[in-house]
Amino acid sequence: MPTRPLGKSGWQASVLTLGGVKWDTHLPEADAIALIQRALELGVNTFDTAHGYGGGESERRLGQALRGAHVPVFISTKTDDRTRDGARRQMDISLKRLGMDRVDLMFVHGLDDVEDYRQVVGSNGVLRALEEYRSAGRIRFVGVSGHWYRQNMERILAEYPFDSVLCPVGLFNLAYGYSFADTVLPLARKRGMAAMGMKVFGAGRVKHAASIDPYLRYSLNLPVDTLVIGCDSVEQLEQTVRVVKSRPPPLSAEEQEALFPECRRVTQSWDRGEFNWVSHYQ
Numbered sequence: 001m002p003t004r005p006l007g008k009s010g011w012q013a014s015v016l017t018l019g020g021v022k023w024d025t026h027l028p029e030a031d032a033i034a035l036i037q038r039a040l041e042l043g044v045n046t047f048d049t050a051h052g053y054g055g056g057e058s059e060r061r062l063g064q065a066l067r068g069a070h071v072p073v074f075i076s077t078k079t080d081d082r083t084r085d086g087a088r089r090q091m092d093i094s095l096k097r098l099g100m101d102r103v104d105l106m107f108v109h110g111l112d113d114v115e116d117y118r119q120v121v122g123s124n125g126v127l128r129a130l131e132e133y134r135s136a137g138r139i140r141f142v143g144v145s146g147h148w149y150r151q152n153m154e155r156i157l158a159e160y161p162f163d164s165v166l167c168p169v170g171l172f173n174l175a176y177g178y179s180f181a182d183t184v185l186p187l188a189r190k191r192g193m194a195a196m197g198m199k200v201f202g203a204g205r206v207k208h209a210a211s212i213d214p215y216l217r218y219s220l221n222l223p224v225d226t227l228v229i230g231c232d233s234v235e236q237l238e239q240t241v242r243v244v245k246s247r248p249p250p251l252s253a254e255e256q257e258a259l260f261p262e263c264r265r266v267t268q269s270w271d272r273g274e275f276n277w278v279s280h281y282q
Helices: 029-041 053-066 084-098 114-121 126-135 150-159 171-175 184-190 202-208 213-220 234-245 253-271
Strands: 003-005 012-014 016-019 046-048 074-079 103-111 139-146 164-168 194-198 226-229
Touching: 012 016, 016 029, 016 234, 029 053, 029 234, 053 074, 053 084, 074 084, 074 126, 084 103, 084 126, 103 114, 103 126, 103 150, 103 164, 114 126, 114 150, 126 139, 139 150, 139 194, 150 164, 150 184, 164 184, 171 213, 171 253, 184 194, 213 226, 213 234, 213 253
Parallel strands: 016 046, 016 226, 046 074, 074 103, 103 139, 139 164, 164 194, 194 226
Antiparallel strands: 003 012
């Protein structure tokens, strides 16, 4: 499994991070644990989850799957509470579910609109709680994730010294003219932050596309440290790992443009409710 430095953390992250939104309640517990343990066998050493995934099942299952692991791993999770006290409560619960005294990276989850931004940076907001827990040694690094409001992401990255950012880097975003790759990623790099990409497979839309290969080729060759991907089967995971280990070349501009109609077709069908979202790549 290829690895890359995860910002200034000192961690050599596998270029694939297994994300926990699909191993929560979408899978039977035994299958979820088998998926996580198979990822370890395939060289995945970085895992991402969140307090709210599956009502806590994602964190609990990850902790159970990694208990007794014989290789070092890097764990990130997220709090979606915007207040100091609420975030502290969530982080305590997350650590308990994971069975850990300390987590490597804690994200402010899903930075949203301007009002949300104000709550996050407020004097009694979530960032205060994260700083307290970092000082106490209960988390090592602080990050922020966001899905839609890239202007607010750019603003907060310029104002606060986060260690990491997690944002969409899929070809679907580029096809719709709403890419974080040309704005947020360069700023994160300039600020020395780890860059973690998500929505590589368009939040599941790639299951209905012709092949996962070009979508991985596009995102792998952006200036990211690791790609957070979701799978709901070992087969999907192994297929993704095979592509990554082949070290595919970047997509040309012509190849990207040729895929845009497929991106739009699949997304428009998705928006009409023609696809079942429960089982898919993330």
